[in-house]
Amino acid sequence: MEAYLPTTWTGDLIHGGGGGLDGSLPNGNALWNSRQPLQDGSVFIGSNGGRSDPTGTGAGLTDNQTLTDYSYAAIGDTYAFGRAVVKSYYKIDPSYKYFVGCSRGGVEAAVAAETYPDNYDGVISQAPALPFLGFLIRAESQVASTAMSNDDWTKINNAYISQCDSLDGVTDGIVSNPSACKFDPTTLSSWSPDQLKAIKTLYSDMVLADGTTVAYKLGFGPQQLGYNGLNMYQAMASVGAAIAKYVVYKGTSYDPAAFNVDTDWQRLVTAAAPYHLEVDPAAVASFLKKGKKVLFYQGTDDAALSVDATANWYQQIASLAGASGANTQMRLFPGVGHCGYTGPTMKGPVQADMIGQLRNWVEKGVPPSELTASNVDSSGNVTLSRPICQLGKYPKYNGSGDPNQAQNFSCVPVGT
Numbered sequence: 001m002e003a004y005l006p007t008t009w010t011g012d013l014i015h016g017g018g019g020g021l022d023g024s025l026p027n028g029n030a031l032w033n034s035r036q037p038l039q040d041g042s043v044f045i046g047s048n049g050g051r052s053d054p055t056g057t058g059a060g061l062t063d064n065q066t067l068t069d070y071s072y073a074a075i076g077d078t079y080a081f082g083r084a085v086v087k088s089y090y091k092i093d094p095s096y097k098y099f100v101g102c103s104r105g106g107v108e109a110a111v112a113a114e115t116y117p118d119n120y121d122g123v124i125s126q127a128p129a130l131p132f133l134g135f136l137i138r139a140e141s142q143v144a145s146t147a148m149s150n151d152d153w154t155k156i157n158n159a160y161i162s163q164c165d166s167l168d169g170v171t172d173g174i175v176s177n178p179s180a181c182k183f184d185p186t187t188l189s190s191w192s193p194d195q196l197k198a199i200k201t202l203y204s205d206m207v208l209a210d211g212t213t214v215a216y217k218l219g220f221g222p223q224q225l226g227y228n229g230l231n232m233y234q235a236m237a238s239v240g241a242a243i244a245k246y247v248v249y250k251g252t253s254y255d256p257a258a259f260n261v262d263t264d265w266q267r268l269v270t271a272a273a274p275y276h277l278e279v280d281p282a283a284v285a286s287f288l289k290k291g292k293k294v295l296f297y298q299g300t301d302d303a304a305l306s307v308d309a310t311a312n313w314y315q316q317i318a319s320l321a322g323a324s325g326a327n328t329q330m331r332l333f334p335g336v337g338h339c340g341y342t343g344p345t346m347k348g349p350v351q352a353d354m355i356g357q358l359r360n361w362v363e364k365g366v367p368p369s370e371l372t373a374s375n376v377d378s379s380g381n382v383t384l385s386r387p388i389c390q391l392g393k394y395p396k397y398n399g400s401g402d403p404n405q406a407q408n409f410s411c412v413p414v415g416t
C-alpha cells in the first residue's frame with residue numbers, strides 16, 4: 001500500500017484502483033486523467049491488490065485469502081491504511097473521499113461503492129470490466145482472435161473509420177457517432193473460416209441458447225495497442241484466461257480452445273459462485289440512494305472492454321436506484337481507446353477534469369452538465385477539443401467553424 005501526501009493539501013482523499021490482475025502499485029499517473037491528484041493537492045492512496053505480480057501472470061490467485069484481497073478486501077484495507085496515514089500526518093480526517101479507477105480499477109470503483117459505501121462520497125468508474133463474469137466469458141472467447149494478424153485488425157480499424165467518420169458531420173478521423181455506423185467487417189476481405197469466426201465472435205453479443213445475453217460486442221478500435229507484445233484482443237484473452245485458470249478452474253480443466261458459450265458460461269457461473277467476483281448492481285444503486293455519486297466514462301474506440309456492456313450496467317443501476325438514478329451519469333469520449341489510450345488512428349481528446357466534475361457534484365451539489373476534453377501538444381497548447389456527451393448523445397459538428405474546437409460541436413441525441 002502507498003499514500004502520496006501533498007505539502008499543500010486541499011483536504012480530500014482519492015483512492016486509486018488497479019488494472020488487469022493487479023499485482024502492481026498504482027500511482028497518480030496511472031489514472032486516466034490529465035489532472036493528477038497530487039498536482040490538485042489531494043491525498044492519493046493505492047495498493048497492489050494484496051500480492052506482487054508486476055507482469056500480470058495471475059499466479060497466486062488461487063488461495064482464498066489472495067482471491068478475497070483481489071476481489072474486494074484490499075480496497076477496505078487500503079482505505080483504512082490511508083485514513084490512518086492522513087490522521088497521523090495532517091492531524092485531521094479528510095473532508096471528502098473518492099475512488100477513481102479504470103478497467104479492473106473501474107470494477108474496483110463499483111466494488112468500493114458496493115462493499116464500502118460509507119467510506120466514499122463518490123466514485124469514478126472508467127471503462128470497467130462489468131459485469132465481471134460477462135468480461136470473463138468474453139475474454140475466454142477471445143482465443144478465437146489469434147486467427148487474425150495485427151495487420152488484419154488494422155485493416156478493419158481503418159475501414160471502420162473510413163466508412164463512419166463523416167456520420168458526425170465532419171471528416172476528422174474521429175468516429176463520434178458509432179451508433180449510426182453500420183460497418184460490417186465480414187465483407188471487407190476474403191477471410192478464412194477461422195478469421196470469420198474471430199470477427200463474428202468479437203463483434204457480436206454473446207447470447208445463450210435460451211436467449212440470455214451474457215456479454216456484449218467489442219468496438220472496432222485499434223487492437224495493436226495491447227501490452228506484453230500482445231494486441232488488445234489477445235491481451236484481454238490472456239487476462240481472462242489467467243483468471244479462469246487460477247481463480248475459476250484452479251488450473252484443472254480449462255481449455256479456452258474448446259470454447260462454447262453455453263457450456264462455458266454454466267461452468268463459469270458455477271465455479272465463481274463461492275467467490276465475491278461479481279458486483280451487485282442493486283448494492284451500487286443503494287449507494288446512489290444514499291445521495292452519493294457515480295460517474296462512468298469510456299472511450300468509444302475501446303477494443304478491450306465493451307462500451308455496450310458498460311452502458312447496460314450503468315442503465316441497470318440507474319434504473320434500480322429509481323429517482324436516485326439521477327445521481328449517476330455515463331459519458332463517452334469519441335475516438336478514444338481503453339483508459340485514454342491514443343495512437344496513430346485514435347485522434348480523440350483524452351484530457352478532461354473528470355475528478356473536478358465529481359468534486360463539484362459532491363461538494364457543491366452541482367451535477368455535471370458539460371464536460372470538455374482536449375489534446376495538447378508538447379508546449380501545452382490545445383490542438384483539439386470536443387464536448388464529452390452523456391450516453392445517448394454524441395458530439396455533432398455544427399457545420400461551420402474550426403472543427404478542432406469544442407465550441408463548434410453540440411451534443412445531440414443519437415439518431416439525429
Ligand SMILES: [Ca+2]
Binds near residue numbers: 166169172173176
Ligand atoms: Ca468524424
